[in-house]
Amino acid sequence: MIEVIAYAQTPQTATAAVGDSYVLDVSNPGAISLTYQVRKGDDVMGRYSPFSQTFRLPFSNINSEFFGHYYDINIDTQAVNNSEVPKYDIHRKAYCEIRMDGVPIIQGSLQLKKIYLQDEEYEVVVFGLEANLFQDIADLKLIDAFKDSSDNIVQSYDVLMTDENIKTSFDLTQDVTEGTIGAGVVMFPIIDYGHSGDYNFIYYQLNATSEAGLHDANFLQPWHLKPSFNVKHLFEKIINQAGYDIDTASSTFLDTTAFTKLFMTLGSDREVVATRAMYGVQAGKNDDTTIQTWTSAGTTADDSAGIVPLNQDSGVGLGTPANPSSFYDEGNFYDTAAYTFTAPNDGLFFGEFWGSFDSTNCITGEGAVVTVWVNGGYWSIPFPGVNDSIEQELVGTSGGSTILTPVGTTWSGQLVAGQTVSVYITANVLGTGGTLKLMSEGTYFICYASNLINGYASIPYNMPDITQTDFIKDIVERFNLCVVSDPDNPMRLTIEPWQDYLDAGTHKDWTQKLDLSQSREITSTDTLKKEIVHYHDAEDKTNINTKQQNLLGHTIGEYRQEIGGDFVDGTLENKPLFAPFNVQKVPRIDGSSTSDAPEFLIAREYSPNTEGPVSDATPKLFYHNGLKTLAGNKSYHIGDLNSTYYPLCLPFYNAGQQMEIDSPMLLWQFAVMPSFYSPVFGTEPSNQGYFARYYQQFLLSIYSDEARLFECSIMLTPSDIFSFRFNDEIQIENVSYRVLKISNYQPFSGVPSKVQLLKKVEKVASLVLPDPYKECALNLTAYQANGNVIFTNPLDGTTSSGTQTCCEENGLYWNGDDCLWNTGGGGGGGTKPTQGDPNLEWVQGKSYLTGVGGFNSIKKQGVIDTNPIIGEHSIRGLNVSSAAPSVNKDFVFYATTYSSTPVLATPDGNTSQSSSFSLAVGMMCRFIIRALSIQTDSGTTSGSYGSTSFKVWTAVAKNIAGTITTSLQSEQTDFAQNDADAGTRTVNVSSAKGRPGFNPNDSFGVAITLTGTVDTVVAWHLDVSATFVDLSAHTAFNQDLILQENMGYIETENGYFLEQD
DSSP states (O other): OEEEEEEOSSOSSTTOSSOOEEEEOOSOGGGOOEEEEBOOTTOOSSBOOOEEOOEEEEOOHHHHHHTTSTTSSSOOEEEETTEEEESSOTTSOEEEEEEETTEEEEEEEEEEEEEETTTTEEEEEEEEOOOOHHHHTTTOBGGGGGBOTTSOBOOTTOEEOOHHHHHHHTSTTOOOSTTOOOTTSEEOOOEEOSOSSGGGOOOEEESSSOEEETTSTTSSOGGGOOOEEEHHHHHHHHHHHTTOEEOTTTOGGGGSHHHHTEEEEOOTTSSSOOBOOOOOEEEEOOSOSEEEEEEOOSSSOOEEEEEOOOOBSSSOOSTTTTSSSOOEETTOOEETTTTEEEOSSSEEEEEEEEEEEEOTTSOTTTOEEEEEEEEESOOBTTBOBEEEEEEEEEOOOTTSOOOEEEEEEEEEEEEOTTOEEEEEEEEEEOSSSOEEEEEEEEEEEEEEEESOTTOEEOTGGGSOSOBHHHHHHHHHHHTTEEEEEETTEEEEEEEEEHHHHHHTOOEEEOGGGBOTTSOOEEEOSTTTOOSEEEEOOOOOOSHHHHHHHHHHSSOTTOEEEEOOOTTOOSEEEOOOOOBOOOOEEOOOTTOOSOOSOTTOEEEEOSOGGGOOOOSSOOOBEEEEEEEEEOSTTOOEEETTEEESEEEEEESBOSTTSOOOTTOOBSSSSOOOOTTTTSTTTOSOOOSOOHIIIIIHHHHHHHHSTTOOEEEEEEOOOHHHHHHOOTTOEEEETTEEEEEEEEEEEOTTTTOOEEEEEEEOOOOOOOSSOOOTTSSOOSEEEEEOTTSBEEEEOTTTOOEEOOOHHHHHHTTOEEOSSOEEOOSSTTOSSSSSOOOOOTTSOSSTTOEEEOSTTOEEEESSTTOOOSSOOTTOEEEEEEETTTTEEEEEEEEEEEEEESSSSOEEOBSSSOTTSOOOEEOOTTEEEEEEEEEEEEEOSOOSSSOOTTOEEEEEEEEEEEEETTEEEEEEEEEOGGGOEEOTTOOOOEEEEEEEOOSTTSOTTSOOEEEEEEEOOTTOOEEEEEEEEEEEEETHHHHHHHHHBOBOTTSOBOBOTTSOBOBOO
8 A cells, every 4th residue: 555644834833843744645556656866977965866756636635634725716824923824835845755555665845736626636746855965055154164053153163372272283182172172173284374484484494504493482473374174073063063964883984094184274265364353341440430639739740650440341431421331351351450451362452541531620721741651561572562652731720610631542562462451640730739630431441452463263264265065065076975865864874985885785686576578778888978087176376286287287186087989078077175285395494405304394385486475275185194203303393382293294194104005195196296205205106096096996887898787677666665775786687786776666556667777897906997999908006116007907917017008098108118107297197198208307397387476497306496586587407417406597686775885685675675695505606697777866966867877797606614705706897888977886795694594693695785876866776697506415415315336326207316214
């Protein structure tokens, strides 16, 4: 027997989830036909809701009562909340279930589609109550996940940005949130956002030459950093808040380290971390009309300086109307006994003070002079404290009515957490016998806060401006997650990678249910294939990602493969939100490739060419690999706090160990990132990018040459439907399949259902999808640390370096004997057919960047841009015979001279700007300076307006054993062009202190200075060409390199040299 059970749309009680139940009359049970279908294409939900075809119900009494006699124009109404509403609302769904012999075969919602008056029937359709997570969160942003029931942003996730909290957050067993949300939810990675150091970069200097940068206290401040957030916590929070529950027993992937150690960067759409606003303070006095009194009895004026005793921070002021209207101190920062405001955090604070004075009893014509000042903190850089004052003369009105004369001042200053601010008044009452009063009415102190330097990081306001739907879809797409609801509880979800979900399915034999009298069809899977398979990360505007995008033409680590066949088209593509996460060694102060802490890897999230912080970056994902201790007892500082370890944040996970072949990787396929070959990364490529780990086996059943679609008719019972899951392995005769669609299931008619099945293809180890139109019959299975590529014969499992055809069809390089993966002009390790030689330079002179930041080309990977300058045009390379890296750059400097006193040339002519060139020990530089100078005044003793001089100067500077010398400095007179009245104008290159941060007693750099003519104003434009050569690299380089018998060094495919431990 078939039953359609529907529930009234309006519950009869406030606590009821649904209304009264009705067993609807069904006149033609055989007309009920159901469809079940697995997901299509890029739909990230596990399967579509089962649904029925439309069927009709008669105008029976029970049915008409349920539908409120909707056929009648005079629709029945009912009283709900004191208003009459239709008894049945055709625009709303009603909960419904269909049972066959007591077994539920569909649970969901019923929709009334149409009324047939002549036939006296209701036409309805039933949709399964499959989880529809994305509809429920469609309009919500990530920040909305942090609102309470009153729609207020919660503060329980916020973190007070102290030195201690930043360091404590590194350990994922600790909780630094204000509301004790949980351990490891919020963590502050060491990332360079462009707020520290010269030319906006973090550096670490600890050697015989100097100690600077991260080694020094207060070089890195907490506000220089931004928080990151645990992805698992956010993922589950959004799902739970939408009313869904995750079945932890069947969702095991969410508890693996590939997911629990995953973090996302926050604050990508702002230069500086968003901090929580401080509650304001307004304090005064309302328990007495007079606060203070000053008198003068004789020729000596009373000059009493005292703190103003404002003892009220709640209630209202005196007067009608009250003045001020209210007192408040929500943050409890004001001490009503000590009359002081205490700064809760480091930052810039500001406010006002208004004093209301009664000068009634002052001497007429004499009055008084009062000085009000707000004082606190201490005077020291960078927190100079508060010291603002105002002096005002008050007119005496002896014997007259009370006159309240307001005296006000504004105040501001930088304060350190814990410092106090108070108000003081000095009064000089003039004449003899006068009296001045400070009145409670109209006297009050106000404090606000702005730019809290190390305040409370507001986690909700640092969330990227993206929707919850887009966030969930991105994570689902990256890990190819299947989201399936429990048939018994549609609000309970199983979330697993698709292949894991399929592998956990139940084996069922439907051979005996096959209707052999009906048509059976086998077709290819071309209708499911796409011509191009393209998975990639989002583009980004920060330093390394911008350079990689311009260099490669796409984001690093993308997977792109073209599939052969005349009948496939379209693109299978993801819609990424997150960009690749790159890390690099913390450099020395000169930005050279040498690092004093090579195991200290951080991301550099500032703009290309260190132009400064970025306010429109793309959020990124990374793995927390534990705590990494600096070698050799080295340490660094966060504010004043010393630390010997930092959180190791990487684009792969291996619990702090070097990358291995099976390390889960946050790229779609392996690509050499900036720190590959470093002691932290190692030299072994991982074969576990997103595609190989989560997609290759899943897509094999569609793209394999053995893939087939099978359509047939199956006689299914209600119990078959009730127990059916889309991960069931269905056996028909001797072949295994999985179901894609069940249609025309008619529970009452006893007719077979049409079933579409996809043949199960045995797992094949491969990093790419098979393409039957390629000649190669081998599977690409691994990249090796030695640069070789491994192919596997699918027939017998034997491995080899493949053939030239296999190698080149996979976009790799065949050297005559072996197939090599590569990082250079030869390609990126598969799926992109460039077939270049990996022994060629990686970038082959291609520009890293074009735009206002300059043009930077590189001939050899790993050479650092020494002394970066905004707007420079540079070329970096390496003399491989001597291992001496060099940088040649052209740039423009400016200056203005006013006399014969030397003036510093700088990038924009501002002499306060850092513009010296650091020369590390063992470095030399050659300068060619083309100097154009023009007089811009009329001259008092010499020269004339527009008097012009053009000269060319050359110089060489060296740092040998810590001593800087300049030589060969001279004017190249052959190029000189001077007006007769130009006078003497010279250019000089001399030793200087270098950039700020150098030891103040030593010189480790050079500067360009200019000398003009006495009593003239001259504007200078310098066109400079400079070449920096690091000779020290040869010595340091050779010390650690592996020397061969032929006295040569072992060079890897991308231009690095192998070092010994």
